[in-house]
Structure formats: structure tokens, C-alpha cells
Amino acid sequence: xxxxxxxxxxxxxxxxxxxxxxxxxxxxxxxxxxxxxxxxxxxxxxxxxxxxxxxxxxxxxxxxxxxxxxxxxxxxxxxxxxxxxxxxxxxxxxxxxxxxxxxxxxxxxxxxxxxxxxxxxxxxxxxxxxxxxxxxxxxxxxxxxxxxxxxxxxxxxxxxxxxxxxxxxxxxxxxxxxxxxxxxxxxxxxxxxxxxxxxxxxxxxxxxxxxxxxxxxxxxxxxxxxxxxxxxxxxxxxxxxxxxxxxxxxxxxxxxxxxxxxxxxxxxxxxxxxxxxxxxxxxxxxxxxxxxxxxxxxxxxxxxxxxxxxxxxxxxxxxxxxxxxxxxxxxxxxxxxxxxxxxxxxxxxxxxxxxxxxxxxxxxxxxxxxxxxxxxxxxxxxxxxxxxxxxxxxxxxxxxxxxxxx
Numbered sequence: 321x322x323x324x325x326x327x328x329x330x331x332x333x334x335x336x337x338x339x340x341x342x343x344x345x346x347x348x349x350x351x352x353x354x355x356x357x358x359x360x361x362x363x364x365x366x367x368x369x370x371x372x373x374x375x376x377x378x379x380x381x382x383x384x385x386x387x388x389x390x391x392x393x394x395x396x397x398x399x400x401x402x403x404x405x406x407x408x409x410x411x412x413x414x415x416x417x418x419x420x421x422x423x424x425x426x427x428x429x430x431x432x433x434x435x436x437x438x439x440x441x442x443x444x445x446x447x448x449x450x451x452x453x454x455x456x457x458x459x460x461x462x463x464x465x466x467x468x469x470x471x472x473x474x475x476x477x478x479x480x481x482x483x484x485x486x487x488x489x490x491x492x493x494x495x496x497x498x499x500x501x502x503x504x505x506x507x508x509x510x511x512x513x514x515x516x517x518x519x520x521x522x523x524x525x526x527x528x529x530x531x532x533x534x535x536x537x538x539x540x541x542x543x544x545x546x547x548x549x550x551x552x553x554x555x556x557x558x559x560x561x562x563x564x565x566x567x568x569x570x571x572x573x574x575x576x577x578x579x580x581x582x583x584x585x586x587x588x589x590x591x592x593x594x595x596x597x598x599x600x601x602x603x604x605x606x607x608x609x610x611x612x613x614x615x616x617x618x619x620x621x622x623x624x625x626x627x628x629x630x631x632x633x634x635x636x637x638x639x640x641x642x643x644x645x646x647x648x649x650x651x652x653x654x655x656x657x658x659x660x661x662x663x664x665x666x667x668x669x670x671x672x673x674x675x676x677x678x679x680x681x682x683x684x685x686x687x688x689x690x691x692x693x694x695x696x697x698x699x700x701x702x703x704x705x706x707x708x709x710x711x712x713x714x715x716x717x718x719x720x721x722x723x724x725x726x
Contacts, residue, residue: 321405323348323418325397327371327390330354331363338362342373342390344397346422348415355422357393359386397422403519421516431470432458434517435508448642449578449598457504460487472518475509480528495533502530538673539680544665545570549611551659555618561631562655564615566674571612573604573695574675577652581632581645586625588616602697679704 328345335341340363343354365377372387380386400422404410410418435458442451461470464486470479480502487498506525512518549567553560569575578598587595593606608616619629632648635641649671656669667673675696682692693704 321401321410322350323401323405323410325355325394325401325422327357327394328354329361329363329366329368335360340366342366344394344422346397346415346419348413348418351415353415353419355397355419357390359390429471431472431475431508432462434472434512438508438511443639446638448638452642453500453504454508457501457508460501461505472512473522475505475524476522477524477527480505480524495531499530499532502528506530538667538670538676540665540667540669540673540677542677542681542684545677545681548659551662558651558655559659562652563659564618565630565652565671566656566659566669567615568612569671569674570678571609571615572606573697574678576675577649577671578642578645581628581630581648582641583629584625585620585623585627585629587629588620597697600697600699604697 324347326345328343330341330343333340339360341354342357342359342361344357346353346355361373361377361379365374365379367374372390373383375383377383401410401418404413404418404421413421435454439451439454439458442448442454461483464483484498484502487493487501488495509518509523509525513520513523545567548563551563553563565577565580568580569577572580572593576597576599579595582598583593583595587593588608591608593608593612594604596603616629619631623629633641633644635644653670656671656673660667660669679692679696682695683689687695689701689704693701696704698704
């Protein structure tokens with residue numbers, strides 16, 4: 321094996337107090353680099369022959385503990401090299417790649433630290449919604465561990481099953497809520513593996529399967545959509561806005577509330593609505609129908625291209641805007657329920673109902689499943705099939721009537 325690692329004192333550069341850093345000296349195919357251990361001592365107290373700190377060093381409480389720590393760091397690095405060699409990967413890696421493997425293993429011993437850094441990266445990339453999802457999943461885990469830190473290798477099958485039991489023991493928690501947390505934990509794990517911070521062999525989701533329960537049917541009959549469209553509401557009032565939000569979502573392929581809130585006047589180009597979905601970054605280019613144009617005209621008149629179309633966002637910072645959208649969505653859902661009460665609709669109206677209704681009505685109009693999937697922005701057809709898992713009861717009733725023996 322043409323790769324080795326040793327403990328060494330880096331004498332090339334001293335610190336302000338005159339100490340020199342103790343490093344892991346990594347050699348790979350005659351190329352060499354240093355990996356910091358985070359420790360430093362005066363040159364006088366380094367035993368070059370034994371690669372350890374001399375016993376008479378008085379700059380620390382226990383020289384024995386320091387040397388044990390250094391040996392452990394050396395052992396961890398050697399373990400990484402041995403595993404890469406056993407897999408047949410070592411000879412195909414560069415010096416930098418081998419170093420990344422070693423540093424990665426030591427950098428993230430804490431699962432929470434890895435998650436926090438990934439969340440920070442998402443926020444820097446302005447992926448605030450996904451960052452918030454990471455934050456909430458980790459908060460749920462910390463509640464489970466009573467805020468005790470969790471090492472990466474602790475997040476195994478047994479850990480996930482115990483978290484599942486803990487979460488579902490609370491009456492208000494649901495299996496689908498748990499599934500959302502588990503998908504986030506899996507995403508963190510996958511990113512850790514991809515970045516070489518976690519061994520593939522440790523992946524717990526080969527055995528642990530994320531379970532969900534079918535959601536209640538959210539689509540409403542097309543006749544109710546027409547009733548909502550024809551509701552006489554005072555212009556500029558919140559019921560007026562909430563009705564319009566519902567219809568805009570329906571007419572724009574079941575657009576999510578967050579995407580509606582972030583729509584700007586400049587997203588309307590040559591009779592089309594062009595935007596990127598926040599959740600997936602997928603681009604949309606949708607025809608502006610006359611019905612939709614009539615609704616949007618109320619909001620667009622007198623605004624500049626940079627203005628937001630709907631009266632939801634006013635904050636300057638992106639974090640503030642997302643916070644505003646979350647609050648507005650809650651008020652929107654409450655407002656929809658009041659609208660439903662006005663014409664005796666028994667089903668709950670929510671921001672998701674317009675999306676599910678659009679998908680169901682498209683299916684009933686014999687729009688191909690692949691086209692519906694593209695309209696909804698799903699990456700997989702089985703996601704679309706969740707929306708369309710069963711036909712509405714009234715449709716099945718009509719088919720049944722056709723089969724009556726006469």
C-alpha cells in the first residue's frame with residue numbers, strides 16, 4: 321500500500337506564542353499533506369523518534385491524555401485508509417480526496433452538527449423553505465433525545481424505531497408527520513454519504529422503511545369551483561382575496577400558496593405566466609387564460625414589474641418574506657373555511673384543495689397521467705398517483721348505475 325499516515329510536528333510555521341501545530345502527515349503515492357489535529361506545543365517538547373509529546377511538557381494538565389487523543393486521531397485516519405484499501409478504491413483517489421475522506425470522518429461526529437451546517441448552506445442558497453424543514457426535523461429529534469447530542473453512528477435502525485415510537489406515542493402526532501421528519505433525516509444522511517462524512521454501510525434506511533397513511537380526499541366537485549368563482553364578494557376584502565387565491569391556484573395547475581405569494585408582475589410575459597417553483601426549482605410556462613387574466617388584472621394595475629402581484633409580501637429580507645408567507649397561509653386557510661360555510665360546503669377548504677381538485681378534474685377530463693404529473697411539477701408518476709389514488713364516490717356511483725341489470 322502506497323499510502324501512510326504519521327504524527328508529526330509541523331515546523332514550517334509557528335503560532336504567535338511560538339508553538340508548532342501537531343499534524344497527521346498523510347503520504348499518498350509520494351505526495352504529502354498535513355491534517356490538523358487542533359493541538360500545538362513548543363518544539364522542545366516533541367519527541368521526533370516516538371512521534372509523541374514528551375512527559376515533561378507542562379503546558380497541559382495531562383500529557384498522557386493528550387498523547388492518547390493524538391493516537392486516536394492517528395488510528396481513525398488509518399482506519400479510513402484501510403477501509404478504502406479493502407474496497408479497492410484507494411489507488412484511484414488523489415491525495416486531496418484521501419484527505420477529504422479522513423477529515424470528513426472527523427469533522428462530523430455529531431448528526432446535529434452535520435444537519436446544522438447543511439441547514440446553514442441551504443439558507444445561504446436562499447432555499448429557506450427546505451432549511452426550515454431541516455430545522456423542524458432536528459427539533460423533533462432533539463425533543464426525543466432531550467437535547468442530548470447524537471453521533472452519526474447512533475442514527476441507526478434501532479434509533480429510528482425508538483424515535484418512531486416516541487413520536488407516535490403523542491396523540492396529536494400522525495404517521496404522515498413522522499414520515500415527513502424521516503424523509504428529512506434520510507436526506508441529511510444521503511448528503512453526508514455523498515460528501516464522504518458517513519460510510520455507505522451505515523445507511524439505516526435499507527432496513528427502516530418510511531410509512532405513510534392515505535390522506536383524506538381533498539378534491540371538491542367541479543360545480544363547487546364554479547360556485548366559488550361566482551361568489552359575490554366586496555372587492556378588496558380578505559374574503560375577496562382568499563377566493564381569488566384559490567382560483568388563481570386552480571387555474572395555474574394547482575400552484576402552491578408560496579409560489580403565488582412570490583409571483584411578480586415581471587413573471588407575466590406575452591400572455592403567459594413564467595416562474596420557478598420554490599420547492600423543486602422547476603420552471604413553468606403557463607398560458608394566461610381570459611378568466612385568469614381578469615382575476616390578476618385587479619392586482620396588477622398600477623404596479624411595476626418588480627412588484628409582487630398579491631398583497632402578501634412586504635418584508636425586505638428573504639427570511640422575513642418566508643415568515644410572512646407562512647402567517648398569510650394560515651390566515652388564508654381559515655378564510656377559506658369561512659367561505660365554505662357561506663354556501664354550505666361540508667368539505668374543508670384549504671390551500672391544498674385547489675391543487676387536488678385541479679388534478680382530479682384533469683383526470684376526469686381524460687388528461688393523460690403524464691401530462692397531469694408535468695402540470696403538478698412532480699418528478700415521479702407515483703407521486704401524482706397519490707393525488708389520484710381513487711375516483712370520487714359520485715363518479716363510481718355513476719359507473720355503477722351503468723352496470724345495473726335492466
